[in-house]
Amino acid sequence: MAVVYALEPDLGVDDYVAVLAETIMRNKRPLANRQRIARMLAGAEPIVTARENGEILGLARCISDGAWVCYCAELAVKESAQGRGIGRGLLAKCYEIIGPGQSLILMSEPSATGFYEGAGMERHPDAFFHMRSDRS
Numbered sequence: 001m002a003v004v005y006a007l008e009p010d011l012g013v014d015d016y017v018a019v020l021a022e023t024i025m026r027n028k029r030p031l032a033n034r035q036r037i038a039r040m041l042a043g044a045e046p047i048v049t050a051r052e053n054g055e056i057l058g059l060a061r062c063i064s065d066g067a068w069v070c071y072c073a074e075l076a077v078k079e080s081a082q083g084r085g086i087g088r089g090l091l092a093k094c095y096e097i098i099g100p101g102q103s104l105i106l107m108s109e110p111s112a113t114g115f116y117e118g119a120g121m122e123r124h125p126d127a128f129f130h131m132r133s134d135r136s
């Protein structure tokens with residue numbers, strides 16, 4: 001069965017948790033706080049998913065201004081589905097959706113930097129962020 005990549009603006013909390021819980025990011029997102037996850041999903045656009053036979057295998061949750069820049073908050077593929085080109089496929093779908101006018105920006109997990117380098121993304125030495133203090 002082919003993997004289907006699609007925009008899912010109304011992605012549910014259960015599907016988001018199902019993916020993130022099966023990655024090394026499981027302790028880096030507030031998966032036990034369903035209300036906060038619901039707000040994270042409601043405030044994100046575009047959200048891209050990869051499904052096979054209806055089962056969610058991966059997702060990219062992004063925040064875009066629709067014209068200049070798109071921030072990818074999570075690119076995640078279930079451990080059981082990694083290594084099948086799905087991460088690369090999600091990235092390609094994001095590029096297709098945002099078009100040529102928007103940069104895609106993200107913060108990599110240390111273990112995933114090789115994935116982004118292999119995908120041709122540019123490492124930026126001058127990126128900065130202010131870390132949240134409430135992680136609940």
Ligand SMILES: CC(C)(COP(=O)(O)OP(=O)(O)OC[C@H]1O[C@@H](n2cnc3c(N)ncnc32)[C@H](O)[C@@H]1OP(=O)(O)O)[C@@H](O)C(=O)NCCC(=O)NCCS
Pocket residue numbers: 023024025073074075076077078081082083084085086087088089106107108109111112113114115118
């Ligand atoms: C990083 C991640 C999204 C990659 O998804 P994936 O579906 O396993 O990757 P793909 O199968 O599309 O791999 C595409 C290429 O990248 C390579 N690759 C995949 N993960 C890699 C990694 N962590 N480091 C270096 N290369 C990697 C693959 O070998 C493949 O190379 P090839 O084209 O030469 O065969 C996935 O491993 C994941 O969800 N990891 C946990 C969460 C995470 O770290 N997300 C990124 C931070 S937001």
